[in-house]
Amino acid sequence: KQEVTQIPAALSVPEGENLVLNCSFTDSAIYNLQWFRQDPGKGLTSLLLIQSSQREQTSGRLNASLDKSSGRSTLYIAASQPGDSATYLCAVVKAAGNKLTFGGGTRVLVKP
């Protein structure tokens, strides 16, 4: 059974510092991995999708890497801003299936 873990569960940084969020998964047979952002009480906003054949994806200040063999992904957010404060979730899609298995999320607070 696929298990997805995100550490730390919460993170607080001063504005301007780079953020590093970690995601690990137990079954490396995945099709893709997706990073989401969730604001309190709201739905999920897709940030980046990495296919299993890719090593990284970039969008603006966001960069996500994937090491499938070791079961890890890292989301980097450069030069953090207070508006980056949210919960960040990673999810994987296993092979031969289309359901997302989610981690517990990392709650980020960027202090002005």
Add this chain to the structure above:
Amino acid sequence: ETGVTQTPRHLVMGMTNKKSLKCEQHLGHNAMYWYKQSAKKPLELMFVYSLEERVENNSVPSRFSPECPNSSHLFLHLHTLQPEDSALYLCASSQDRAGLMNTEAFFGQGTRLTVV
């Protein structure tokens, strides 16, 4: 706006009530999902519909009844719920290509359900 719309945004219901949650996607996707998000627990998949057929039911109690009349609409019918069913219910959609590598999943804003 993600292209996935959920209504209502908030719902308070008694344990004897019957209500329905609605989800509509405008992305041309062929797969839709219901997820449950409870406090301090990871998102849990409830149901998956692909090409309007239910392909997964993750041991969800029968007091939750999904309906997918077409590829753009998904409902979750609720009856005789319990207080522990209070949660954020999220709908998502994606393009499922024969069960193989799928594309990005897009989520609605969710319905905050409170059972009293």
